Amino acid sequence: MNQPPFTIRIRTEQEQDMDWMVQPNAITFHQALEVIAQVLPQTSITAFEYEDEDNERITVRSDEEMAAMFQAYFETLSEDDVQCGLLPPLIIYPRVGKTPQNRNKFGLKIDTHPNSRPSKPVQTVRHIPRQNQKPKSDSVPGNPAPAQVPPNDPNVAGAPTILVPQTHPPATEFHLQNEPDLKILQMLGGGSGGQVYKALHQPTGTIMAVKIVKLEVDQKTQEQILSELDILNKCQSPVIIGFYKAFFNENRIYICTEFMDGGALDKYAPIPEPVLGRMAVNIIQGLCYMWSLKILHRDIKPSNILVNTQGQVKLCDFGVSTQLERSIAKTFIGSNAYMAPERIKGEDYGTPAEIWSLGISLFELATGKFPYKHNPEKPMGLLSSIINEETPQLSDDHFSPDFVNLVAHCMQQMPEDRLTLEDLSIHPFIQRHNDGNIAVIASWVHNRMEELSSNKMAS
Structure with missing residues (x-):
């Protein structure tokens, strides 16, 4: 069974924890050492340790021992936790000889x-x-060599996120x-x-x-x-x-x-599928990371996804503050068109609601049109459509079967019918675009920004 993404917490001698989002079946022991070396510069690192169920320190020195560490970690989790993607961090202890120095802060x-x-x-x-x-300039499939792509590049398949x-x-x-x-x-x-x-x-x-x-x-x-x-x-x-x-x-x-110089994605739609696919990889990595910390974004939509001219894509504008979310809702009359049906109906919600918002956002970014008829003067009509009408589908004539499948299985009325965290990470559409080629995003964003600027000047 494929193991879902989760957080490894690197604990240093100074108790300064560094979190690292990993896809267990896509990283190597060598990459782990490269990451630790970035966290603890000017040190000699050849191994690290973790604690088993009996709080005994186990040393990891190879790919096989690291795989055994992952297996032991998942055996301590309940099936519900794994399915929901609410996974506690796995703490590792680097075996180092020198104290890390502060850098550029x-x-x-x-x-x-x-x-x-x-x-x-x-x-x-x-x-x-x-x-x-x-x-x-070139696509980098699979796991790149550390010398070619820095291990903290979030756009590379299996690459870690260093915090x-x-x-x-x-x-x-x-x-x-x-x-x-x-x-x-x-x-x-x-x-x-x-x-x-x-x-x-x-x-x-x-x-x-x-x-x-x-x-x-x-x-x-x-x-x-x-x-x-x-x-x-x-x-x-x-x-x-x-x-x-x-x-x-x-x-x-x-x-x-x-600051992200490219701004929000909503102004760029429609976005070609090869570009949007690579953007989706970053979006899903961001969501997986947040969920690993048991944090819901609560406001996933195109205007809350930013891009820059380097090709980086990042989530922003979190609704993590429930008090802030309530205060804004009271201050501004309106509705969130990207809310899942269960949220509209006032029911309990969790990560499946985030999956719905992801699906509806990808639909809009791909087509340039919001999937439901939306009259700003009648917000309740939109909410009724989301709950009661048949869910819109992408056209098979304009999009690949994998992409149509991904969006359709995100936008399911019933939360239990939607893709799970693990499903998202291993979906063929995401795997196909998880090649680390941010040049595709950077080039397209640069050209679109010039085009939008020219159109603005002409008008």
């Missing part, structure tokens, strides 16, 4: 109480800028009264959920995206939202948008994240 600190007496910030967030990836820990050195302070450190450069877009701006954090020279949402909520609710948004600090992955900080100022919440 910077931090952000935000005072969340500008009108009160001086107080320490809610939290200091540490962020390590991710290594720029140059688009590859960096939070540390607490001195950081730069945001003065919210006048925001002198944060310079707004331009508006990137907006809607009922708020406006998004391109901004410069002047002390560090960091370009970031800042989403501003007006919320009429009390101080206690603000603190709950900020506390819950700290969940985003766990989501540090090359397929998840980098999160710097969230803070309130004058009934507005500011959410500061990594």
Whole structure:
């Protein structure tokens, strides 16, 4: 049986955990050592250990011993946990000889109480800028050699996702009264959920995206939202948008994240299947990573999937804060057209609801059209259509059978009939496009951006 993706937690001598999202049957012992070497530079690493059921340390020195580690890990899990994809991290202990050194780091600190007496910030967030990836000109099937593709490339089949820990050195302070450190450069877009701006954090020279949402909520609710948004600090992955900080100022919440120069995918539809397939690989990797941490995105749609001109695709704008989700729902009247039927009906929901939203998003990105008739003035009509009408299907004449099958099995009315986490990872459409060729995405996005810019100037 194929083992589903899950998180390996690399524990260093300093107890700074690094999370690594893996597909067990697609990585090698050598790749594991390469990843650990990136986490712990200037060290000699030839093996690592894990704990068995009796808390005994077992050493891993080969592919066979690593396979035995995976097998032992899955034997400790219940069948329900495996099917739901809610898998606890497997902790490994590298056998190292030298202490890792800090590298190229910077931090952000935000005072969340500008009108009160001086107080320490809610939290200091540490962020390590991710290594720029140059688009590859050739497809790299299977497991690439470490010398050819960095092991932290999320676009490669079986490649791990390296996550960096939070540390607490001195950081730069945001003065919210006048925001002198944060310079707004331009508006990137907006809607009922708020406006998004391109901004410069002047002390560090960091370009970031800042989403501003007006919320009429009390101080206690603000603190709950900020506390819950700290969940985003766990989501540090090359397929998840980098999160710097969230803070309130004058009934507005500011959410500061990594800037992606290509923007959201909704403006690019329709997207050719060879490009969309490789984007889907990244989207699914992001969802699998979040689910491994038992976090639901809750708002999967094309406008919450970002791309850049390097060919990277990342999830953003999480609804992980239930308090924030409720507050926005109360403030802005409307409906989420990408919600699964069970959510519309107010029933309990989980990862199957995310699968529905993925399917409907892929449908729209492939065709350029939302699959249901949508009258913004009559949102209840749309909700009724999603629940009661026959689910739309992609055309066999315009799309490959694998892609039609994938979307159809994501958009099933009954949650139990949809693809599971494991099904997504091994689906033929995803396997076919999991080749690490981000040059396909980068080239297409670059051309489309030029085309859209030319059309805008012409109009």
